Amino acid sequence: MEDRGCCFSVISRHRSVRSFSTEPIPQEDIRKILEAARRHVSPWNIQPVHVTVVTDSKLKSRLSDALWGQEQIKEAPVFFVFSVDYAKVLESIKLLGLEAREPGLTELLQGYISASVALAWSIAVAEDLGYVVNIIAAYGNPCEVADILGLPSYVVPVAGLLVGKPKGELPPLTPRAPVEALAGWNSYGDLEDKVKAYMSLGEKFVNNMWRVHRHGGPVDRMDNVIRECLKSRGFRV
Numbered sequence: 001m002e003d004r005g006c007c008f009s010v011i012s013r014h015r016s017v018r019s020f021s022t023e024p025i026p027q028e029d030i031r032k033i034l035e036a037a038r039r040h041v042s043p044w045n046i047q048p049v050h051v052t053v054v055t056d057s058k059l060k061s062r063l064s065d066a067l068w069g070q071e072q073i074k075e076a077p078v079f080f081v082f083s084v085d086y087a088k089v090l091e092s093i094k095l096l097g098l099e100a101r102e103p104g105l106t107e108l109l110q111g112y113i114s115a116s117v118a119l120a121w122s123i124a125v126a127e128d129l130g131y132v133v134n135i136i137a138a139y140g141n142p143c144e145v146a147d148i149l150g151l152p153s154y155v156v157p158v159a160g161l162l163v164g165k166p167k168g169e170l171p172p173l174t175p176r177a178p179v180e181a182l183a184g185w186n187s188y189g190d191l192e193d194k195v196k197a198y199m200s201l202g203e204k205f206v207n208n209m210w211r212v213h214r215h216g217g218p219v220d221r222m223d224n225v226i227r228e229c230l231k232s233r234g235f236r237v
Helices: 008-012 027-038 057-066 087-095 105-128 142-149 191-199 203-213 218-232
Strands: 049-054 078-085 132-136 155-164
Touching (some): 049 105, 057 142, 078 105, 078 142, 203 218
């Protein structure tokens, strides 16, 4: 793949776009995005990741329905679904004549780390190629997404990535907390200072936290859905 000087300038202008043109993406560019995903780092180089490339309009419509009716899933020409994949890992272990352990929390963490890196690198390359993106929380309804895509046991969707050209004007950059809220030198640092930096994002940010993470809110409901899905897909949780 040609080195075009990615990445800080690309990362610094990233924004989440929710309105896409239906202009198709050339296969060559899809392959470049997949090549970026393929180069993800993972613990012990296990590479427990699968990427489903969804271009079929009927499949995208079903996935939109499964993921809270998000219309941008139907609009974008390509929907990459990133999954934790221990199906191929377990089968490979069996081929070596070894007894595989049933995957649990350690494997899930390995898979989530690996899939997250693959997702991030795919975003960087897609944006470097001139496309816009939108990340979809496929983990919120993982079993229905897995069923729609025909994923085997031990494969759990984590996130979706919509890629395409924008329709209309680009949205403004989403504000981020200052570095002081993110990092500490050789220690965590002062919690009060971190909270102050974190809350500097303003009222809209605080309202979002209350809406999503309050007791009895949507994250509570997601917990139960995710836990039951992981169990049904073969993970010890």
